Amino acid sequence: MSVAGSPGWRGDGPARLRDGLAEVERHTRARLARVEDELAVAVSAADPFVQEAAGVLITAGGKRFRPTCVLLAGHFGDPDEPRLVPTAVAIELTHLSTLYHDDVIDEAELRRGTRSANARYGNVVAILTGDYLFARASEVTAGLGGDATRVLARTVARLVQGQIREVRGPRPGEDPVAHYLAVLAEKTGALIGAACRLGAEVAGAEPAQVTALAEFGERMGVAFQLGDDLLDITEDPDASGKLPGTDLREGVRTLPVLYLLRGGGPDAAAVARVLGDDTPAEAAVAEALAILRGSEAFEQARHAAQAEVHRAKAALAFLPDSPARQALEQLADRVLDRDH
Numbered sequence: 001m002s003v004a005g006s007p008g009w010r011g012d013g014p015a016r017l018r019d020g021l022a023e024v025e026r027h028t029r030a031r032l033a034r035v036e037d038e039l040a041v042a043v044s045a046a047d048p049f050v051q052e053a054a055g056v057l058i059t060a061g062g063k064r065f066r067p068t069c070v071l072l073a074g075h076f077g078d079p080d081e082p083r084l085v086p087t088a089v090a091i092e093l094t095h096l097s098t099l100y101h102d103d104v105i106d107e108a109e110l111r112r113g114t115r116s117a118n119a120r121y122g123n124v125v126a127i128l129t130g131d132y133l134f135a136r137a138s139e140v141t142a143g144l145g146g147d148a149t150r151v152l153a154r155t156v157a158r159l160v161q162g163q164i165r166e167v168r169g170p171r172p173g174e175d176p177v178a179h180y181l182a183v184l185a186e187k188t189g190a191l192i193g194a195a196c197r198l199g200a201e202v203a204g205a206e207p208a209q210v211t212a213l214a215e216f217g218e219r220m221g222v223a224f225q226l227g228d229d230l231l232d233i234t235e236d237p238d239a240s241g242k243l244p245g246t247d248l249r250e251g252v253r254t255l256p257v258l259y260l261l262r263g264g265g266p267d268a269a270a271v272a273r274v275l276g277d278d279t280p281a282e283a284a285v286a287e288a289l290a291i292l293r294g295s296e297a298f299e300q301a302r303h304a305a306q307a308e309v310h311r312a313k314a315a316l317a318f319l320p321d322s323p324a325r326q327a328l329e330q331l332a333d334r335v336l337d338r339d340h
Contacts (some may be wrong), residue, residue, distance in 0.1 A: 020323030077203025100130030162186025
C-alpha cells in the first residue's frame with residue numbers, strides 16, 4: 001500500500017482523492033479489528049475475576065475514537081508499521097482505565113448502556129481494575145520504546161491534574177469558563193493529542209508533522225467534550241436511549257450552563273437551583289433543559305465548540321493535502337455531528 005499521507009503521495013483530482021480516502025478507511029477498519037482482538041488479549045492472562053471486571057468496558061465496545069486517531073495519524077508515516085496496533089491498544093487501555101475511575105468519582109450506575117463496574121463490584125474493585133488496566137497499558141507502551149513511555153506518562157499526569165482541577169473547582173477570582181476549558185484540555189484533549197502524536201511518531205512521520213498532529217488531536221478532544229455538553233442538553237431519548245440532563249442532575253457546570261449563569265437573571269436562577277439540588281425533580285430538570293435549549297448561552301457554547309473544530313483543522317494546514325488529512329478533517333467535523 002502506498003503511504004497516503006506522505007509528501008511523496010500525488011493526487012490527480014477529486015476521483016483520486018476519493019479513492020485514496022476509501023483506501024485509508026479500509027486500512028484503518030482492518031487495523032481496528034486487530035486492536036479489538038489485542039484488547040481482549042491484554043486482559044486474558046488475568047485472574048478470572050480481574051479479567052471479568054476488566055472486560056466490562058472492553059466488551060461493551062465503543063467507537064474506539066482514540067485508536068482511530070492513532071491509526072489515521074500513522075498514515076503520515078508508514079501505516080503498515082507493526083507498532084501502530086499496540087500503540088492504539090495502549091492508548092485505549094489508558095482511556096478505559098480513566099473511565100473506571102471516573103465512574104467511581106461520579107457514582108455512575110451505567111456506562112455504555114451497561115451497569116458500571118462500581119455498581120457491580122463496588123468502588124474498591126472498580127478503582128483497582130482501573131489501576132490494572134493502566135498497568136497493562138504501561139506494559140504495552142514499554143515495548144514501543146522510551147519516548148512512547150515518556151509521552152504516555154506525561155499524558156497521564158495531565159489527565160490526573162485535570163481531574164484534580166475539576167474536583168477542586170475554579171480558584172477565587174478565576175474565570176469559571178477559562179477553568180472549565182483548561183480542565184477539558186487536560187482530561188479529554190491530552191489523551192487524544194497523545195494518540196495522534198504517538199501514531200505519527202511510531203510510523204516515522206516528520207517531527208513538524210508530529211507536532212501539528214498532536215495539536216490537532218488536543219483541539220479535537222476539547223471539541224469532542226464540548227459536543228457532549230451540547231448533546232446532553234439536546235438528547236432525544238427515543239432515538240438514543242439516553243436520558244438528557246445527566247450533567248444537570250450531577251451538578252456539573254458545562255459550558256452552556258456557565259455562559260447562562262454568567263448572564264444572571266431568572267433563567268440562570270432556575271438552572272442554579274437544579275444544580276444545587278442533590279435530587280432535583282424531573283419537572284425542574286425538564287424546565288432547566290428547555291431554558292438552556294432556547295438560550296443565547298447554548299448558541300455561544302455551540303459556536304465555541306465549532307471554533308475549536310476550526311482550530312483543530314487549522315493545525316493540519318501544514319500537512320500535505322492527502323486522503324489521510326481529509327480523513328482527519330472529516331473526523332473533526334463529526335465530533336459535533338453525533339446522534340449519541
